[in-house]
Amino acid sequence: MTDLQSNTAPGRTHFIVSAVVEEFIISIPSLDARFTCRSDQTILKAMIGQGLKPLAIGCRNGGCGVCRIRIQSGDHHSLPMSRSRVSTADEAAGIRLACRVYPASDLLIEPMPLTSLSLGKSQCRAA
Template identity: 35%
Template sequence: MQKFVIHIEETGESYTAADTRSVLEGMEALGKKGIPVGCRQGGCGVCKVQVLEGQFTRRVMSRAHVSAEEEAAGCVLSCRIYPRSDLRLNVVGAMKKNVCRPADAGAASLSPNP
């Protein structure tokens, strides 16, 4: 088993992922609340990312969610890729809102109404 560093461009966060776990599984380990994980089989499309740099093994994913053109531009479903080197990626689609949320998001003032 090898381990690689996955870097998320939008947040500047990095995490270590084993080559035996999907990029999505590693992302979940960051402890972000509300990461949509959907089917985990490449059929729902909620975990789309764009790999900017690095090598990975890709498993079958639905063309309804990742076209051949998108894939050529590095867009894949994070549940269906396994790192083979360090990766640098952007989060796109449904996951972006939760993965890229600031750490203190939702921590609004709770002062009572007068």
């Protein structure tokens, strides 16, 4: 998406967000899974919307870590994630939460879920 300035009253600036939405292919080779995802939706939301469950589903807001993935290739944008679930070192290694990732190109991903033992007390809910 691109922000464009519009002309408004002196001293005021408005931003208009372009509504260009693209569609990308998300591939999970280890599970022989592929699905489409729009640039305006998270990987997890696209997967759920298409009735697919190749990834675990938890809280859906970046707090539980159940939908952890490693992005092996492709461009994306990520929203903030719980550092208790994705450390800065994890993030540097390409690990993200599928519920917080918006694709900007086709993506090749791999599931990297936290084990139930490492989740501790989370706010996950069943899918």
